[in-house]
Amino acid sequence: MNTLSTVKIATNALSINKMRSGLTMLGIIIGVAAVIAMISVGSGAREQVSKQISSIGSNLLIILPGAATSGGLRMGFGSTPTLTSDDAKAIAAEVSGAAYAAPLLPGTAQVVYGNQNWSTIITGTSPGFFDLRDWPVEFGAIFTQRDVDGATKVALVGRTVKENLFGDEDPMGKIIRIKKIPFKVIGVLSGKGQSPMGQDQDDSVYIPVTTAQKKLFGTTFPGMVRIITVKAVSPSVLKEAEKNIVALLRQRHHISTGREDDFSIRNLTEILATAEQAARIMSILLGSIASVSLIVGGIGIMNIMLVSVTERTREIGIRMAVGARGGDILMQFLIEAVVLAIIGGCIGIVLGIVGSWLISHFAGWEISISAVAIFLSFGFSALVGVFFGFYPARKASLLAPVECLRYE
Amino acid sequence: MASLIEVINLIKIYKMGNIDFHALRDVSLAVDEGEFVAVMGASGSGKSTFMNIIGCLDKPTAGNYLMDGQEVASLGKDKLADIRNKKIGFVFQSFNLLQRMSALQNVELPLLYNGSPVKDRKIRAIAALKSVGLEDRAYHRPSQLSGGQQQRVAIARALINNPSLILADEPTGNLDSQTSVEIMTLFKRLNKEHGITVVMVTHEPDIAVYADRHVYFKDGKVVKDE
Numbered sequence: 001m002n003t004l005s006t007v008k009i010a011t012n013a014l015s016i017n018k019m020r021s022g023l024t025m026l027g028i029i030i031g032v033a034a035v036i037a038m039i040s041v042g043s044g045a046r047e048q049v050s051k052q053i054s055s056i057g058s059n060l061l062i063i064l065p066g067a068a069t070s071g072g073l074r075m076g077f078g079s080t081p082t083l084t085s086d087d088a089k090a091i092a093a094e095v096s097g098a099a100y101a102a103p104l105l106p107g108t109a110q111v112v113y114g115n116q117n118w119s120t121i122i123t124g125t126s127p128g129f130f131d132l133r134d135w136p137v138e139f140g141a142i143f144t145q146r147d148v149d150g151a152t153k154v155a156l157v158g159r160t161v162k163e164n165l166f167g168d169e170d171p172m173g174k175i176i177r178i179k180k181i182p183f184k185v186i187g188v189l190s191g192k193g194q195s196p197m198g199q200d201q202d203d204s205v206y207i208p209v210t211t212a213q214k215k216l217f218g219t220t221f222p223g224m225v226r227i228i229t230v231k232a233v234s235p236s237v238l239k240e241a242e243k244n245i246v247a248l249l250r251q252r253h254h255i256s257t258g259r260e261d262d263f264s265i266r267n268l269t270e271i272l273a274t275a276e277q278a279a280r281i282m283s284i285l286l287g288s289i290a291s292v293s294l295i296v297g298g299i300g301i302m303n304i305m306l307v308s309v310t311e312r313t314r315e316i317g318i319r320m321a322v323g324a325r326g327g328d329i330l331m332q333f334l335i336e337a338v339v340l341a342i343i344g345g346c347i348g349i350v351l352g353i354v355g356s357w358l359i360s361h362f363a364g365w366e367i368s369i370s371a372v373a374i375f376l377s378f379g380f381s382a383l384v385g386v387f388f389g390f391y392p393a394r395k396a397s398l399l400a401p402v403e404c405l406r407y408e
Numbered sequence: 409m410a411s412l413i414e415v416i417n418l419i420k421i422y423k424m425g426n427i428d429f430h431a432l433r434d435v436s437l438a439v440d441e442g443e444f445v446a447v448m449g450a451s452g453s454g455k456s457t458f459m460n461i462i463g464c465l466d467k468p469t470a471g472n473y474l475m476d477g478q479e480v481a482s483l484g485k486d487k488l489a490d491i492r493n494k495k496i497g498f499v500f501q502s503f504n505l506l507q508r509m510s511a512l513q514n515v516e517l518p519l520l521y522n523g524s525p526v527k528d529r530k531i532r533a534i535a536a537l538k539s540v541g542l543e544d545r546a547y548h549r550p551s552q553l554s555g556g557q558q559q560r561v562a563i564a565r566a567l568i569n570n571p572s573l574i575l576a577d578e579p580t581g582n583l584d585s586q587t588s589v590e591i592m593t594l595f596k597r598l599n600k601e602h603g604i605t606v607v608m609v610t611h612e613p614d615i616a617v618y619a620d621r622h623v624y625f626k627d628g629k630v631v632k633d634e
Contacts, residue, residue, distance in 0.1 A: 005520060005526070012508070013508075016508055314504070315506055317504075318504045318505075318506060318517075319517065319521075320465075320489065320492075321463075321465060321492060321498050321504070322492065322493060322498070322517050322518040322521065322565065323489050323490065323492045323493020323494070323518050323521040323522065323569075324489060324493075324520075324521045325485070325486045325489040325490075325521070326485055326486065326489075327486070328521055400466070401465040401466075402460050402465045402466045405465070405500070405504070
């Protein structure tokens with residue numbers, strides 16, 4: 001008995017009782033749709049997390065000045081001005097694992113344009129910072145190393161600042177005043193959104209670090225910066241780079257062995273890894289909850305197939321009388337169950353895709369429909385058909401022909 | 409002529425709760441090729457059990473059953489299914505057609521289980537329907553056919569694999585007397601012209617006259633054989 005005719009018999013048998021077949025399939029349909037929608041939502045959330053992670057920059061090391069001890073009183077990190085923009089330059093030049101190193105000197109100030117004003121964070125930095133943060137301009141250009149060397153009065157504004165100061169006006173080439181010093185706007189940074197801590201990263205103005213040091217904030221020590229951020233070439237060299245930076249800075253700061261570092265290094269990767277892990281667990285959880293409904297759908301198939309075997313006992317008898325073996329009967333009912341599951345699976349896939357699209361549309365969540373999820377749930381539904389179809393089919397195949405023919 | 413079927417000391421016991429019911433008590437019988445046998449007896453006499461066993465639908469509790477000289481009683485289920493498919497054609501009182509299939513599909517059914525090529529099936533099924541005079545009803549469902557027509561479809565189904573034996577269990581039980589005559593004439597023709605052995609269970613004497621040999625069952629035994 002060939003497979004094609006068996007499948008034909010199965011679909012024929014299913015079409016006799018459309019209502020029942022439909023309802024049986026519904027279990028599988030809902031199961032598959034739920035699995036796909038949940039996995040889509042889950043992996044969408046994961047993608048969002050990793051996007052956020054890359055928005056603050058990946059493979060980052062943050063170097064802070066050390067804590068000062070004055071008269072036995074230990075101050076917090078950053079209380080001594082030990083880091084300089086030269087340290088940043090040296091790290092970029094000498095530490096092989098470091099792709100970029102950017103000094104940061106932030107401060108809050110009032111920015112004025114025409115009759116508008118806005119309080120925001122002004123950060124002095126170097127051009128490398130924008131590579132490091134993977135943060136391109138929307139208009140204009142990022143200031144150059146020459147601007148840093150010459151301490152020119154140019155500024156890059158974030159989106160939020162641009163909206164508050166300029167409105168619909170084109171800010172390019174306009175003069176803004178920060179602490180009464182005029183700066184020329186040479187670019188608008190692209191939107192970066194919120195940081196994981198909920199800070200609006202677009203509410204900021206960036207100027208060359210030297211300008212900030214010499215003209216805006218008037219630092220006590222020449223070349224002082226508050227933070228140095230370093231981006232490693234890859235996550236694998238992060239630890240190595242950290243070690244080299246420590247060695248380099250100790251040497252530059254003339255710290256003899258046995259004495260404490262006058263700076264500290266923080267590694268962001270671990271926080272990020274944790275966040276990603278949480279998102280992954282979330283999507284596994286959603287997926288496994290959804291697969292429970294797939295199993296419930298499978299039990300529905302088994303239930304109906306059992307009823308169907310009882311109902312068609314006489315048919316089984318007739319088939320056996322004309323020469324069907326137990327195996328033929330087994331195949332017939334098994335394929336019926338599998339066809340049911342597969343048709344249900346296909347409808348479920350379509351519904352799942354539509355469902356996840358609706359979720360993303362109405363809930364505004366990001367989703368990502370993966371081919372793996374689709375194949376997986378399709379295969380799983382076929383497997384459910386085989387698994388839950390086997391028991392009823394086997395029951396049918398073991399019936400005695402005489403009894404079946406006598407059955408009314 | 410050689411014996412087509414031969415049963416020796418056949419015993420069948422059904423267990424009904426704690427009580428053993430002896431359906432067949434030591435039945436020995438031989439049917440030659442080309443015979444037309446009517447098996448008669450009251451209900452409960454064991455004739456149906458006998459038919460089920462020679463039809464390979466059931467196994468005897470004890471005894472031997474030789475078909476074409478081959479021992480059948482000890483064969484496995486699948487082997488029995490193959491014998492039913494190739495050597496035996498069944499005709500039942502209640503026709504036993506599958507209601508949701510056309511006459512043609514019903515006739516094709518046995519071919520489904522012996523690996524006949526798809527193209528072949530239809531040709532052979534049409535030919536079988538033709539031999540019972542129903543080729544113009546090929547695409548009708550059983551419910552659209554009269555009782556006599558349904559029984560002829562069943563006979564066509566029984567004939568499709570060119571069996572050596574046709575087993576008919578009260579084939580005219582659900583038919584009126586005129587159609588009964590038609591069906592019996594058909595059996596007679598198959599027996600005479602094609603040399604097919606027919607074993608038929610009946611309790612109507614005027615149907616039994618079509619047979620050449622009459623076997624009477626009573627209480628699980630053969631009481632008369634003429």
